[in-house]
Amino acid sequence: MSRQLNMDTVRQNFWKEEYLREKMLRCEWHLKYGSMVKAKQKAKAAARLPLQLPTLQPKAPLAPPSAPKTAPSEAPSPVPEAPLQSEMYPVPPATRALLYEGISHDFQGRYRYLNTRKLDMPETRYLFPVTTNFTYGWQLGEPQHSPNQSPYRQSTCPVSVKVQTF
Template sequence: MLRQLNMDTLRQNFWKEEYLREKMLRCEWHRKYGSVVKAKQKAKAAARLPLRLPTLHPEAPHSPPPAPKVVPSKRPSCLPEMPIQSEMYPVLPATRALLYDGISHDSQGRYRYLNTRKLERPEKRYLFPITTNFMYGWLLGPPVKQELVSCKTCRVESFFRKNGAFALLDPRDLAL
């Protein structure tokens, strides 16, 4: 701000009064609304804190009462039985071997592994739906192709005028 050289006593008193009046207005406002502003600031600060939600694990099925002692016959399985610790089924060894074969730049390694995993349906990869978006396609099965019925009498070749946009109407252009 440029210093004014024509400052006399009258002007000095004016600026002194203005400064004191502004100061009093600020004090009044702070006394009136200060507690409300502080409460809002505390609420905003609390809202910025990250919300911690507990991790949900699938419930283990209730074990049936002990059966009479009979030698159970085990079915041969390619997947080793492991306690449930993750949300996904274990990967087949052949698929896991793709990870260590080549580099992604050459469409091998991780690139081929991820593309192979992507081809499997989510029900075969995950134990249960992880997100709500999974529910839309869960247990739907393979997609079914629908063939379009073609009707040559229903097809319209074009909706543009044959003679251009600014030409006069031609009787051939009108749909009767």
């Protein structure tokens, strides 16, 4: 089967003019907006480059003032550094020993140590409240139970409601 060419001279001239018109439109657009596009591309390329900070020149050490010549005195002893203080009190040795007994998989070792530490009150573990959440509930102690609560009641509401009958 042969291919039909629907291309006569009129149609061929139409496509030639269309191609030239599109080419001219592209050239005009490039002349009008090309410089702006190129400037944007340069700005983006500059933004992608790593930031180059100027190098600082080393400061010349200042000469210490000359001390008057006197009898040499004893050199001052170095100041002892203060040990880093933890937020928590030290762990009692009996509790620390739990770490080395067994493995966590068997609910011993680290697992038992952490559960034992968790049972301690925050006041006995921390030197001061570490976060603002600690102030809520800090030093409240055990919850207070009202004396008229019965273990057999159904409601957990501590306030009893009186129902009046008419």
